[in-house]
Amino acid sequence: ALAGDADDRRGRAWALRGIADIVSLRDGATGQALDLLTEAEVTCREMNLSSALAYNHKMRANVLFRAGRYEEARAVYEQALGEFRAMDEPRGEALASLGLVKARARLGRDRDATAADLDELRGRLDRIGLLNAREMVEKAYAELGVAPASAGAGDGRR
Numbered sequence: 069a070l071a072g073d074a075d076d077r078r079g080r081a082w083a084l085r086g087i088a089d090i091v092s093l094r095d096g097a098t099g100q101a102l103d104l105l106t107e108a109e110v111t112c113r114e115m116n117l118s119s120a121l122a123y124n125h126k127m128r129a130n131v132l133f134r135a136g137r138y139e140e141a142r143a144v145y146e147q148a149l150g151e152f153r154a155m156d157e158p159r160g161e162a163l164a165s166l167g168l169v170k171a172r173a174r175l176g177r178d179r180d181a182t183a184a185d186l187d188e189l190r191g192r193l194d195r196i197g198l199l200n201a202r203e204m205v206e207k208a209y210a211e212l213g214v215a216p217a218s219a220g221a222g223d224g225r226r
Contacts, residue, residue: 077111081120084108085127098135102128119160122151126164133171142171162201165189166208173212183209183217190216 084104092101105128112121129144145168152160166189173182186205193202209215 077115078117078120081108081111081115081117081124084111085120085124088131089127092131092134096134098131098137101131105131118151118155119157122148122155122157122160122164125151126160126167129164129167129171133167133174136174138171138174142168142175145171158196159198159201162189162193162196162198163204166201166204170208170212173214179212179214180217182212183214186212186214187217 085108088101088104088108091097091104105124108124109121111117112124125144125148129141129148132138132141132144145164149161149164149168152158152164169182169185169189172185173179186209190202190205193199193205
């Protein structure tokens with residue numbers, strides 16, 4: 069019974085993260101999304117779910133980014149990035165890195181530096197085979213109004 073209860077709590081924490089994503093994206097309900105993520109974070113901490121906690125932080129940054137709260141988003145993306153690196157989680161690291169590049173761009177980072185960051189991230193994603201995340205980088209070039217910094221940036225070679 070205890071294992072079942074733990075699975076229920078773990079599943080609830082992951083579900084809250086997904087619901088927060090939906091209410092933020094679809095409804096623009098930033099406060100509600102952040103409240104859901106706070107509830108999920110309590111469970112993640114109580115159960116020592118480091119991966120779920122890192123993804124929760126990445127989602128918190130996404131919600132803040134969508135709300136135009138770029139400085140807060142930048143700080144939380146940096147936190148999540150550190151957590152993903154500590155557990156050697158390449159998918160999470162890539163997603164947090166992309167969010168961080170976008171937040172820095174919205175905070176006024178130089179366009180050439182932003183393009184170079186996206187080039188590096190795109191090459192890294194090609195090497196580790198995270199195609200969905202790579203597509204997100206491609207969309208970020210357009211969203212941020214930058215072109216690849218180098219001609220070979222799209223083929224994974226530097």
